[in-house]
Amino acid sequence: MTQGAGQGPVVRTATLRDFRVPPYAQVPVQSQPCSEEYVLAHPEDSVPQPVSRLPGESAPQPAPADRSDDPDRADATDQADDPDRGDDPGQADDPGRPAPAAEAADGGPGTAPDRTGDSVPQAPQAPRVHPGDAVPDDEPPEGYTPTQRDLPVVNRGDTVLVAAAPAQQPAPEGLGPLYVVGDVHGYLDELVAALAAQGLIDSEGHWSAGNTRLWFLGDFTDRGPDGIGVIDLVMRLSAEAAAAGGYCKALMGNHELLIIGARRFGDTPVNSGAGTATFQAAWLLNGGQKNDMDRLQDVHLQWMSRLDAVVEEDGHLLMHSDTTAYLDYGTTIEDVNDTVHEIINRNDADECWDLFRKFTKRFAFRDDNGPQAVRELLATYGGGRVVHGHSPIPYLLGEVGAEDADGEENSEPLVEGPHVYADGLAVAMDGGVTMAGRLLVAQLPLEA
Secondary structure, three states, rough: OOOOOOOOOEOOOOOOOOOOOOHHHHOOOOOOOOOEEEOOOOEOOOOEEEOOOOOOOOOOOOOOOOOOOOOOOOOOOHEEEEEOOOOOOOOOOOOOOHHHOOOOOOOOOOOOOOOOOOOOOOOOOOOOOOOOEEOOOOOOOOOOOOOOOOOOOOOOOOOOEOOEEEOOOOOOOOOOOEEEEEOOOOHHHHHHHHHHHHEEEEEOOOOOOOOOOOOOOOOOOOOOOOOOHHHHHHHHHHHHHHHHOOOOEEEHHHHHHHHHHHHHHOOEEOOOOOOOHHHHHHHHHHOOOOHHHOOHHHHHHHHHHHOOOOEEOEEEEEEEOOOOHHHHHHOOOOHHHHHHHHHHOOOOOHHHHHHHHHHHOOOOOOOOOHHHHHHHHHHHHHHOEEOOOOOOOOHHHHOOOOOOOOOOOOOOOOOOOOEOOOOOOOEEEEOOOOOOOOOOEEEEEEEO
16 A cells, blocks of 8 residues: 655646536447447446437437436436436345435446445645646646536435544554545545645645544546546555554545556447446546546556455445445455455456446445445444445435525535434445535544
C-alpha cells in the first residue's frame, strides 16, 4: 500500500456537475448484426443493455431531458441500478421483492445474480494550486460525462441519517484514530478540502495526521475532472503516512476494475450474458474521462491491481460495494482478496468482466432482508458493522432533485454525513459528490 509518490504536474479541468452523456457514447456496441439494440443504461455503473425489437419496429425515442418527476420514464439514461428487474443481470439478490416505482436499477450486466440478499461541516477552501496540479482549464476534456442530476431515487421514508461524529473510544494500542473516505470520482479539490477539514493533511496537501489510519473505499476515477490526480495524491499520502507511523490505504472499487479493463482489453468482446459488450464501451458509458486515460501509467495500473477488496478494522468490515457478492470469492477476507488478485493477474477478459459485473451490484442492505444480508457478511468475515461506498446516499434518502419549502429546487448539498441503516449494521459513505451531495471523510466509530 505504501507505493511511490505522485507524478509530475498535470493540467486539471474545472469541476463541472451537470453534463449529459455525449452522442459518441450512444453508438450501439455489437460485433455482428443482431436483433437487439444497445442503449445506455443509467450513468451509475451502467453497461450496454439489450432492447429487443420486432422486425421492422422503429427504435424507441428518448424521453425529454430533465424529467426528474417521472421515475418510470423509458429513456435509457434513467434505467438506474434497478436490482429488482427480473431481466436485469445485475439485479438485487431478492428476486421476490416487488419493485418500487422510483428505485434505481443495477447497471451490472451479465447473467442472473449468483446469491440472495442484494438488491461535514463546511470544508475550508482547497489550496489554490494543489501539489501535482495546475490551475483548471477553461474547457473540460473531450468526452467528459459526469452523472446526471435528474435521476430516479429510492424514497423509503424509514432511513436514519446520523452526523459523522466519532464515538469516544480509544484506538488500539499503538495505532491512531481510524478514518474512512467515500467515493471520490475524480473530484480532487473536494477531496483535498475534506481531508484538510479533518486535519489529515496540511495547507500544502501533505500528511499531517501522525499515526492516524485512513482508508479509501474505492472509486477514484471517472465522472469527475481529475481521477489520476486523485490516485497520485493517495499514493503519495500512503508513503507519507507510513513514514509518520500511520497509514493511508485503499480498497478496490468497481471503477478501478473498469478502467483497468478498459486499458487492458479495450474493445475485446466479453461474455456479458446479455449480448456483446466491451470494457471500453462500459467505461465510456460510466463517465470515463479521456484525460484520465491519456495520463494513466503502468504505476497506476500496478497500484490499483494490488488493492484489496475487503478488510476488517476495529470491528468495521470495510468494502466498496453494498452487495453480498463478496461471498462468491471466499469464506475469509484473505481468500476474497487473494481470489480477486488472481483473477486480475490472469488477465482473462471474461473473468475480469464477471468480477466487475458483481462489484456493480448494490442495495443489498436497504430493504427488509437487508439486516440479514449484513449479518451474513459479518458472520463470514468478522466485524460488527459494514462500512461501504458505491451507492450514493442521495439515492437511499430519496433526495436527488428535492425541492425546498417554496417549491424551488434545492441546489445545496443534501448530505451532511454518513448514512446508518439496516438496523444500525451498515454505514453508507458515498456522499454523492457527483450529484447533490458531498465527498465524505468520517472518523470511525460513529455515534449510534
